[in-house]
Every structure is written in C-alpha cells, then in structure tokens.
Amino acid sequence: MSAIRCRGLTKRYGGRSVVVALDLEVDHGELFGFLGPNGAGKTTTARMLLGLVKPDAGEAWVLGSRVPCPQRLPEIGAMVEEPAFYPWLSGRRNLRIIGDEGGPLPVGAVEEALELAGIAGAAGRKVKTYSQGMRQRLGLAAALLRRPAVVLLDEPANGLDPAGIRDLRATLRRLADTGTAVFLSSHLLDEVEQVCDRVAVIDRGRLVSVGTVSELGGVGERIRVTVQPAETAAACTALCAWTVTSDATAQVLVVGATGREVNQTLAGAGIYASALVAERASLEERFLAITQGEHHAPAAG
C-alpha cells in the first residue's frame, strides 16, 4: 500500500485549471520530490492531500484512507508554505496548542521536536520575535511533533540558513530511512536533487515527468572525449552509432553511449583519446528543458 496515492486529481479556480488529472504514488520510506516552477500547482496539490482544498475531480488516498481523512491527520505531519503561528505565544506554547488540537502526544514529544528542529533554545520566546528561519524551524518541529508516518513539506528550506538546510536534509533522510514517507514540494532543484529518491516534475498543473533523480537527469547522459584535433573527424565517424557532436576544441560529445563503449570503439579505429569524461546532465538542465518548452504565465500555486 502506498503512503500517498492520487488518481486524476484536478482543481480549478474560476475556470482556470491549477492541477490537472494528477496521478502520483509515494511509498513508505521514500523521499519524494515534487518539483515545479512557481505557480505550477505544488501547493494546491499539498492542500488537497491534507483536505484543506477540495478537488474538483479525482481522488487521493493517504495511508490507505481516502482524503479527506480527519482520522489520519495525527499520522501526517505537514508544513504548507510559510508556517503560521500565534505571535503572542511562545514557540513551545504554540506546539502545545498544536498538540492539543491533534490528539494526545507522546510524553516529551514537544521538547523532542524542538530539539530535532534546532529551535529548543528559543522555544520560550514569543513567536513574534522569531526570524523567518526560526519560524521555519518551528514549522518543521510542528510537522514532526507526532512522529508521523507521512510528512508533507512545502518549500521547507525557505528562509533557512546553510546550516539549517544541511540539518533539514539530514533530518529528511533520517525520516525516510526509518520508514516515513516524505513528500517534499519545492522549486529548489538543488534541494530536491540532493535528498530525494524520486522526483515528479509538475508544470502548469500537469505532471510532466516522474522518476529517480538519475533517471530524470540521466536522459542527457553524455561522454566528453578529447582527441587530437586532426583526429576529430575520424572519431566522429567511428562513433556514428550514437549521437555525436564536436566542436573546435577537439572535443567530441557522445550521447547515449557508456564510457566503455566509446573507449572500445575509438581503440578499434586506432584513435586514442587523451581524455574521456562521463558527464551527467544535472536535474536543473533537465527541469529547465521540461518546463521551458514553451512560454507560460505563472498560475496559482
């Protein structure tokens, strides 16, 4: 049973489609990246999974229960967009309120979550004195308060300092390793590429690609070969079984072949490369290739 499943999830606002027939599955113990430009429909999808927004069509299941599933909410930790708290209360009191609203908490859960999010030192201060990064950390503490089976985070790295981002990555990895399904919605490619097991790319409400990070980035995998300038034409001819391009710097780019295949082929033709480097297109390149296929106006996200 998947931790999260969507089938044909659709949401329209005033005739404008924000999410269109979205199909997704996230397994337990998986760190799933949900990637898309601003206004792609990421936040709306997260809200639909949490029962905050009603879909116009399609269905979603979380932990096997069809959304909306109030009885499952204590097992879902969530942070949607910028976390919101009561500014006149302390961070600790805010977490206690969240605890009271969602059902009984394990003993020491509040302090544990504060420690985990790295905000324990400021937990006694009123939230109105917090910086954005501190609020973000408190939001993470709120999401992890109940040791949830599913964690749904929307742009969790916003406002975090580099140390905070590093801690966040480590925390998410640890959660996934202990069986928690982590749904990480972000427009930050680096964040997703570094931690996620699988990535879905959404653009203008439509799912355009799903796969592992290497699968998505690996579509453009290539071998950069450096030969003597006089041998460039011969190398291109020898490697014609694959897509080959060359430039004036005596370098040949081979797409679709492995390094071993390229090496063998060139040797068979009596050409000895002075350098042979395997390059993998980054997720960023792939993401931009997918989402910038055509000009589009941002929609609500």
Added chain:
Amino acid sequence: MRLLRAELTKLCRPLTYAIAAAAIGASVMFAWQGVKNASRAERQPAGASPPPTCRDFSLPAGSLCQEAISVEVRVRAFQQQQAATQPSTRHNARPSDALPVEQPLAAGKLALGFMASLPGALLIVLLAAGHVGNEWNGRTIKTVLCQEGRRWRVLAAKVASLWVAATAIVAADWVVLGAVSPILKAAYPLGGAGLSWSSAWSAVAADAARTPLIIAVFSCFGLAAAVIVRNALGAFALAGAVILTSLMVAGNFSAVAPWTLTWWVAGWMQFRPHGYVIYHFWVDGFPAGLHNPGALVGLVGLVGVAAGAALAAVTVFGHIDITT
C-alpha cells in the same frame, strides 16, 4: 476538551485583556455615575426644591416672570404625579433603584446587564472577530485544520471558548464591582441599611440565570460573522452593523420589531426602563402598540438565532477551501 483547552490558550492574548479591562472600566464608571446621581437626587428630591424665583429665569419682576414661575410650578407638580404613578424612568427615577450597586452581591446586576446588552454584544463580537477571523488574517487556520480535520469540532471549540472567556469577563466585572460597592456606599450613601444579602440575591438571580444564554447567542453570532467574512475587521463590522440595525429597526418599526434580535433579548432578559443606574444598554421601550415581550418568546427567538448562526457557520466552514 483538548480542543477547548487549545482555544482557551489562544485567548490568553492582549485583545482579551483589553476587552475585559474595557468592560470592567465602563461598568465601574457607570456604577459610580449612577450612584452619585441617585445620592444627589435623594438629598434634594424634586418636591423639596425651593420655589422658583425671577432670578432663576433671569427675568425682571413682573407679569412675564410670574407667568414663568407659574409654568415651572405646574411642571414640577406634573413630574411628582408621574413619579407617584409610574415605575422609574430616566426622568423620574427613584434613588432606591441604585441600591444594588452599593451591595457586593447585587452589584453583579450591572455587570450582567452590561454584558447582555449592546456593549457586551459589541465586545463579544469583537472577541469573536479577533479569535476566529484572525485565524485567516494570521493564516493559522491551515495549522488548525492540519491537526483537526473535523471542521464542526473546531467551530464548537471556538464558540465554547468564546462563551467561557465572555463569562469569565462578566465574573471578573462582578468581582470588581463587588469590591467597589462598599467604597461607593461610603462616598454616596443612599440612606437606610441598604439591601440585605437575600434581597441582593433576589435582585440579581434572574439576570445571572439568563445572561449566559445571551452570551452564547452573541458568541454564535460573532462566530458566524467571522466564518462568513473570514477577516477580523470585516467580521466585527458585519456583526456590529447587524446588531445596531436590529436595535434601530426594533425601536422604530412596530411591524418588524417582534422579529428582531433586540426584541428577543429584551424579552428573555426582561429589561425594564432604567433609573439613575443604567443596568443595561438596550431599548427602553418599543414602538406604540407593542408591549414588552415575554421571557418565553425571547427564549424561543434566541435559540433560533443561535441555531441559525451556528448552522450558517458550519455550512460555510464545511465547504470552503483553505487557501490562505
């Protein structure tokens, strides 16, 4: 209970303290002013005032002055006759009407009437607007609903917490008025031994039994406004406008007066015209041809208002998307 505890924790905020301070401060001021006026009137009742002279009218002695004195004597005689035959009104109140304010237990009558009438209505809807409407302003409504998805339970906890907070404000007001009453009695004695404890209880018991329902109705009303408008300021404006409109309509249009919140509150609380102490801020009377409504009519009307407001709030809140 957990949800209620969470909502009560949220109400530990400057807005609540300011509303409590405003209610208590205003009650004490009205008590002081009322007792002062009653005491002055007792020392110099209308019938014992010295006869008017030409100097009182700044007129020279003569026929014009004599005519003015004659009119003044007739007016005073009429006022005395009114006072003897009618219950107290703003113009011919009896100083003894202020006696409850000088007795700690009975002083609660002022706190109860204050909260069960216009000032209480406005303060409670202000509290509701801040407590419920501000969940949208502060975007915390998504935090709440990510924890408790049964939206009707969230609303039930909200309205219960509003009722508890408003009732606590009344209790605090009562305690302060009770503490102030001996001081007022010493400063402005009204004569006699004052009210006994049993008389004091008789004076305040009915109001104490009836006010909680009014507070519940005002809480439901404020909650519905906040959920419909989903904005603190807008919710206060909407609820306040409806209450004020109800008062104006009930005071001027006999055909619709019996179908207003004003009518039902007046009926349930059995508000009567006040004297030197203003025990409530509601209508003193209805248009000609309408007698004051009975308590049962008021009860039925108020239950209807509370149910309607609660139904509207649950229906709207149950269907809206949380996009803040």
